[in-house]
Amino acid sequence: MNYNPYVNVQNVMEEARKTGGIDRRFFDVIKHPQRETKVYLPVEMDDGEVRVFEGWRVQHSNIRGPFKGGIRFHQDCDLDEIRALSVWMSLKCAVVDIPFGGAKGGVRVNPSELSRRELERLTRRYTFAIEPLIGPDKDIPAPDVNTDAQTMAWVLDTYSMLNGRPCPGVVTGKPVELRGSRGRASATGKGVVISTKLILARSGLKLPDVSVTIQGFGNVGRYAAKAFHEQGAKVVAVSDISGVLYDADGLDIPSISEFAKTKAPLSTFNDGHAEHLSVGDIFAVPCDVFVPAALENQIDETTAAVLKCSYVIEAANGPTTEAGDRILAERGIQLVPDIFANSGGVIVSYFEWVQNIQELTWERDRVTDMLDDIMSRAFGEVLEEMARSSCSLRIAAYIVALKKLVYAEEIKGIFP
Ligand SMILES: NC(=O)c1ccc[n+]([C@@H]2O[C@H](COP(=O)([O-])OP(=O)(O)OC[C@H]3O[C@@H](n4cnc5c(N)ncnc54)[C@H](O)[C@@H]3O)[C@@H](O)[C@H]2O)c1
Structure with a gap:
């Protein structure tokens, strides 16, 4: 049978739900993404040909804060992979208790076949296509496989152009010169x-x-x-x-x-x-x-x-x-x-976003110390859950995250 990461994450969530005694009623709400957007991206190549690339932005949950998750460029990207990655983002932000939800974006492309200018045009077109969905208080992309600080600079510039003002908080993992955080790359x-x-x-x-x-x-x-x-x-x-x-x-x-x-x-x-x-x-x-x-x-x-x-x-x-x-x-x-x-990336992305919206710049040592504190505290919580539920660290981490997400759903209630 072919491996499907979305089936994998749903199975593990189900096992954690049972082990952690989490009520089924609101759990079902967070089993699936809130919104899945598919985009087709025409790009003029350096030789004048036009190629159309497929892309996605999957927004799993914003119950605990704005959607948050990277953008992946890879030739094997598909909807189920991006769905799974979006769920993992929600779980990750919940387990370390930072106020973000989960999302992920992807474009099916082998970036090694594109020139730098072609990659820039693709990135800008993708940003244009998902622009109505993203924003500093809506959904905040970041780097993932085959994307980096340069890619984020193009996303930031495109979004800012479309909105008529600099919007540094729309992406994290951007270059320090464009208000990225010290210590984010590492x-x-x-x-x-x-x-x-x-x-x-x-x-x-x-x-x-x-x-x-x-x-x-x-x-x-x-x-x-x-x-x-x-x-x-x-x-x-x-x-x-x-x-x-x-x-x-x-x-x-x-x-x-x-x-x-x-x-x-x-x-x-x-x-x-x-x-x-x-x-x-x-x-x-x-x-x-x-x-x-x-x-x-x-x-x-x-x-x-x-x-x-x-x-x-x-x-x-x-x-x-x-x-x-x-x-x-x-x-x-x-x-x-x-x-x-791997939550260190999104934790320091959170620090970057906080610095952007407060118009502040933190020193590297502050970032590193706070990263250590957040991860050490969260690890303690996961260990306690592991002892309580007699389970693996993976299932314990899922239980800690799911309890926060499911409880947030429950007290919010269902709209309308
Ligand atoms: N970038 C981040 O901040 C971040 C944060 C959290 C999690 N992650 C996850 O970490 C993983 C790596 O992301 P990245 O940003 O470092 O990507 P990247 O594109 O920078 O690097 C991926 C590396 O994996 C190598 N690779 C690919 N297939 C391989 C294989 N079959 N065998 C050996 N090496 C292989 C590539 O050659 C490259 O060196 C992904 O699962 C990503 O989702 C990334």
Whole structure:
């Protein structure tokens, strides 16, 4: 059967509902997105041809605050993937208790086939198409797979042009020069490292005691590698879509990060130390901590059986299938779930939005300290739920989030 992330997230929500004893009545309201918009985007290519791309913006819930979620450019994007990602955003914001709902956007495109000017035209056309739906107090996009601060600058400029005034609060993850937050680019990776520290501390371990493998070396994986390295963990393998770099004694992460800034594939990196392995070999690398930071559906029944780690920290959204989850549990591998582990990005997006609407600029240390505080407090709440419900960390995190969402639905009531 083909993996469907939307079916996956709904199944896990249902299991959490039953385990947490959550009433069915209002739960059903949040099982589905509030609104799904499909757009067709004509773009003039550099050679004069016109191509029409498909895109979506799915708004899952705004019961706890404005819709919030990234924009993904990927050749395999489809509605169910964007739906699942929108649900995960609502759950994520609820579990760490920031006042946002959940949304996600996507365009089915292979961005590596487009020139920079073509990507800019596509981004601006997509922004135009979803402009009535977004806004600083309505729905606030951010970067995701294959989009970055530059993409957000184009979204911001297009939205501001259409509205006749600068509107920095319409997107987060924008460049600092355009009122982005200090510490936003590295926030998801830093949050992954905070998550790792929190789970290791339960066994009396610290980062210098562990070796780490990271699948995916983009916005999230690259900054996670940097933070792991700086805090004393030994990063033994990193990968991107082109291949794996491996060194049992620890990779030279500063050099690899510098190299990756050029967007060159890791398979072309050569420092005379790192060994090259093929993409699928990442799962078999012996390490203490495995960090999937690429896409969904990576740890399934086959790869979960191969992993040689004690911990999985889900930096990507939905990297583990339900079957993969069961095998990890049977093998005693501890997992920190995506809706908590990668929440650093949306937490600092929240800080960025707060700075924008208050016309303030915060120092990096303030951002980092507050990120740490929010994640540490939320982790404590998830651990309490895990003990109360005798369940996995994933189910506990879902219960914490669902209780907040369902209770908010209940006290609000149904309109009209
Ligand atoms: N950007 C954020 O702030 C953010 C926040 C929370 C969660 N996430 C999630 O983290 C994940 C990664 O997002 P990103 O923003 O870093 O994307 P990105 O496009 O910057 O990087 C993705 C990386 O994964 C690699 N990759 C893709 N398929 C692969 C494969 N099969 N094997 C190995 N590597 C592969 C790519 O080569 C690239 O290095 C996604 O699931 C995303 O939804 C991102």
